[in-house]
Amino acid sequence: MTGIANVWELATRNMRQSGIAVAFVAIVALFSVLNSNFLSPGNITNIVLQYSYILILAIGMVLVIIGGHIDLSVGSLVALTGAVAAVVVIKGGQPWWVGVLAAIGVGLLAGAWQGFWVAYVGIPAFIVTLAGMLLFRGLTWVVLDSISLSPFGGTYYQIANGFQNGLLGGMGFDVFTLVIFAIAVVGYAVMQWRSRMAKLRYQQVVESLPLFVVKIVIVAAIVMWFAWQLAHSRGLPNVLILLAILIIGYSVIAQRSVFGRHIYAIGGNLHAAQLSGVKVKTVNFWVMANMGFLSAVAGIVYSSRMNGAQPGAGNMFELDAIAACFIGGAAVTGGVGRVTGAMIGGLIMAVMSNGMQLMGVDQSVQQVVKGLVLLLAVAFDVYNKKRAGVAR
Amino acid sequence: MTNRPLTHPAHPPAALPPPCPPSPPGQPPLPRTPVLCLQGITKRFGAVEALLDVSVQVHEGEVVGLVGDNAAGKSTLAKVIAGALQPDTGLIELGGEPVQIGSPSSAHALGIATVFQDLALCENLDVTANLFLGRELKRSGLMHDGQMEAHTRSVLHDLRANIPSIHTPLNQLSAGQRQAVAIARTLIGRPRLVVLDEPTSSLSVAQTAEVLTHIERLRDLGLGVIFISHNLTDVRAVADRIEVLRHGQNNGTFGPDAAQSDLIGAITGATRFGGLGG
Ligand SMILES: Nc1ncnc2c1ncn2[C@@H]1O[C@H](COP(=O)(O)OP(=O)(O)OP(=O)(O)O)[C@@H](O)[C@H]1O
Ligand SMILES: [Mg+2]
Numbered sequence: 006m007t008g009i010a011n012v013w014e015l016a017t018r019n020m021r022q023s024g025i026a027v028a029f030v031a032i033v034a035l036f037s038v039l040n041s042n043f044l045s046p047g048n049i050t051n052i053v054l055q056y057s058y059i060l061i062l063a064i065g066m067v068l069v070i071i072g073g074h075i076d077l078s079v080g081s082l083v084a085l086t087g088a089v090a091a092v093v094v095i096k097g098g099q100p101w102w103v104g105v106l107a108a109i110g111v112g113l114l115a116g117a118w119q120g121f122w123v124a125y126v127g128i129p130a131f132i133v134t135l136a137g138m139l140l141f142r143g144l145t146w147v148v149l150d151s152i153s154l155s156p157f158g159g160t161y162y163q164i165a166n167g168f169q170n171g172l173l174g175g176m177g178f179d180v181f182t183l184v185i186f187a188i189a190v191v192g193y194a195v196m197q198w199r200s201r202m203a204k205l206r207y208q209q210v211v212e213s214l215p216l217f218v219v220k221i222v223i224v225a226a227i228v229m230w231f232a233w234q235l236a237h238s239r240g241l242p243n244v245l246i247l248l249a250i251l252i253i254g255y256s257v258i259a260q261r262s263v264f265g266r267h268i269y270a271i272g273g274n275l276h277a278a279q280l281s282g283v284k285v286k287t288v289n290f291w292v293m294a295n296m297g298f299l300s301a302v303a304g305i306v307y308s309s310r311m312n313g314a315q316p317g318a319g320n321m322f323e324l325d326a327i328a329a330c331f332i333g334g335a336a337v338t339g340g341v342g343r344v345t346g347a348m349i350g351g352l353i354m355a356v357m358s359n360g361m362q363l364m365g366v367d368q369s370v371q372q373v374v375k376g377l378v379l380l381l382a383v384a385f386d387v388y389n390k391k392r393a394g395v396a397r
Numbered sequence: 398m399t400n401r402p403l404t405h406p407a408h409p410p411a412a413l414p415p416p417c418p419p420s421p422p423g424q425p426p427l428p429r430t431p432v433l434c435l436q437g438i439t440k441r442f443g444a445v446e447a448l449l450d451v452s453v454q455v456h457e458g459e460v461v462g463l464v465g466d467n468a469a470g471k472s473t474l475a476k477v478i479a480g481a482l483q484p485d486t487g488l489i490e491l492g493g494e495p496v497q498i499g500s501p502s503s504a505h506a507l508g509i510a511t512v513f514q515d516l517a518l519c520e521n522l523d524v525t526a527n528l529f530l531g532r533e534l535k536r537s538g539l540m541h542d543g544q545m546e547a548h549t550r551s552v553l554h555d556l557r558a559n560i561p562s563i564h565t566p567l568n569q570l571s572a573g574q575r576q577a578v579a580i581a582r583t584l585i586g587r588p589r590l591v592v593l594d595e596p597t598s599s600l601s602v603a604q605t606a607e608v609l610t611h612i613e614r615l616r617d618l619g620l621g622v623i624f625i626s627h628n629l630t631d632v633r634a635v636a637d638r639i640e641v642l643r644h645g646q647n648n649g650t651f652g653p654d655a656a657q658s659d660l661i662g663a664i665t666g667a668t669r670f671g672g673l674g675g
Contacts (some may be wrong), residue, residue: 203543257539261539261540261542262538262539262540263533263535263540266522266526266530266533266540267531269519269521269522269526270519270522270526270530270531272521273519273520273521273522274517274518274519274520274521276515276517277516277517277518277519277530278519278530278531279501280479280481280501280511280513280517281501281517281530281531281532282500282501282502282505282531282532283530283531336521340519340520340521341521
């Protein structure tokens with residue numbers, strides 16, 4: 006067996022993964038043609054900031070969905086954690102980090118509460134988190150005493166609105182941003198090279214060397230172009246740094262840790278996981294608790310970006326986060342999905358919303374389009390699976 | 398874990414079954430103590446007596462065929478040995494030591510590996526992930542993929558299993574290949590005893606032949622094997638001894654060359670053994 010595969014083989018082997026990447030590029034291309042402002046540095050920064058909290062939620066949500074559950078309460082929990090931070094910082098006059106810790110504490114507690122009912126009592130997550138959705142929304146009204154609180158100001162405001170720039174100087178652009186992204190690109194290239202070497206060692210199929218180099222160069226070019234745009238705008242957003250840390254950290258957890266492997270096993274075949282000695286209850290508990298934690302992180306980012314807390318904050322966020330996961334290739338039945346996929350799914354939603362907004366498309370039409378995209382993405386999945394089933 | 402008494406606590410001491418004899422009475426002594434010895438195992442589900450006073454022995458390098466009609470209690474016995482079910486009464490000895498098998502993971506720790514009838518595999522995970530599910534090798538907190546993959550290759554090689562790549566997700570493998578993965582999984586962690594519950598029931602002729610050679614490989618590796626099946630031809634092909642279960646009770650022990658009619662008689666109940674009359 007030869008160790009070299011051609012482009013077509015690779016593309017079809019990973020139909021879903023490449024399909025979504027192609028769709029993403031196509032959507033970006035479409036909007037950049039339709040609107041000259043779409044790819045401007047300012048707007049790119051804006052997209053990142055505007056949807057960062059959905060992406061953060063989607064990281065946790067994809068783990069929940071891989072495990073075969075769902076979490077409908079994250080929108081309410083974003084509101085509740087933001088409200089707690091606001092009460093602590095704005096009303097209580099405490100420093101910003103006390104507010105952050107309080108929000109994370111409440112998020113973890115809420116997640117553990119739901120984890121308890123799902124894992125140890127055995128109530129479906131759909132029901133538990135539906136209850137949570139009402140419960141946490143109600144608590145938000147109680148905590149805020151039914152009024153909005155603002156402004157945070159100071160460091161808390163900087164969490165979502167601040168930038169890292171000027172650290173290394175620059176002439177009209179931020180060198181620091183470029184350096185950080187260059188390091189990331191080199192890291193990516195090295196990792197890809199090492200995994201290619203490992204595959205070759207075990208005589209697995211890899212792409213030919215020129216193709217490999219082209220792939221790396223294209224990715225590097227896109228990333229560095231993105232960095233260039235950021236560097237010409239306001240520099241590296243704090244939120245983007247936070248997001249990068251979360252994405253890398255949770256990708257490692259999902260793909261390389263025993264905990265992550267067990268989430269996939271539970272979602273794939275609960276009975277088999279049990280018989281194999283997987284601690285199903287513990288894993289389910291921590292998956293839900295972790296969702297609470299990430300909801301708190303999203304709640305902090307959102308309240309910081311809004312510079313205040315409102316009782317109605319985070320409404321429908323759960324649906325955006327869930328849609329991001331499914332567009333990003335997670336399976337409705339559980340056991341399948343990736344953090345990176347959910348991120349691309351979230352970015353597709355973000356780019357579509359932002360692009361349509363720039364073009365002045367009506368809110369109602371935006372909703373219709375997003376709904377159809379979600380439906381088509383999952384239909385494409387189902388179609389693929391059927392085809393694979395017939396081929397076997 | 399607390400130090401438990403060496404008998405099964407659910408069992409009243411007065412009714413204790415006799416301990417496993419070093420050799421069955423009235424027969425020439427066997428050269429070794431059995432790997433597994435079950436004595437007087439009873440398991441009820443409400444009013445259903447799935448197992449009633451069942452006794453089975455397995456020795457090193459021996460394949461014991463366990464046959465019986467539907468609902469004879471074969472899978473229930475497999476689950477008792479695998480730690481997935483707890484017997485109501487009875488004594489389990491492993492290598493001469495009385496043991497309690499409280500859970501699937503404690504069975505694994507005791508060196509018992511089981512392939513369940515409904516294939517406890519995760520179709521969404523690849524071959525390596527399935528082999529090591531629930532017992533992943535770790536290095537500095539993360540999974541040690543390299544070592545797990547190396548192990549997987551060597552086990553598949555031991556079995557002479559025909560799997561295209563250890564990175565293939567199971568939903569892309571044939572039923573026979575999946576069965577090979579399930580059997581390979583039993584070899585992780587140096588087991589003494591392997592229980593296979595109907596490993597050939599959903600396979601083609603060629604795939605069945607392949608699984609039967611895998612079973613022979615297990616015997617050649619010196620393991621005790623319990624091979625549960627409906628199919629007398631398959632059982633005769635590899636078993637050194639055949640135990641018949643009927644309505645949850647022992648109903649005769651046969652050599653591999655026993656007459657077909659005798660076996661069928663024991664399975665269907667035309668013949669009765671063990672002092673039950675008939
Ligand atoms: N979890 C359970 N709850 C209640 N009854 C059960 C349970 N498991 C098995 N039984 C009953 O115990 C009896 C023996 O079942 P078992 O699955 O051991 O049979 P089997 O010999 O494996 O049959 P088959 O050849 O169909 O696999 C049956 O009457 C079955 O209905
Ligand atoms: Mg059975």
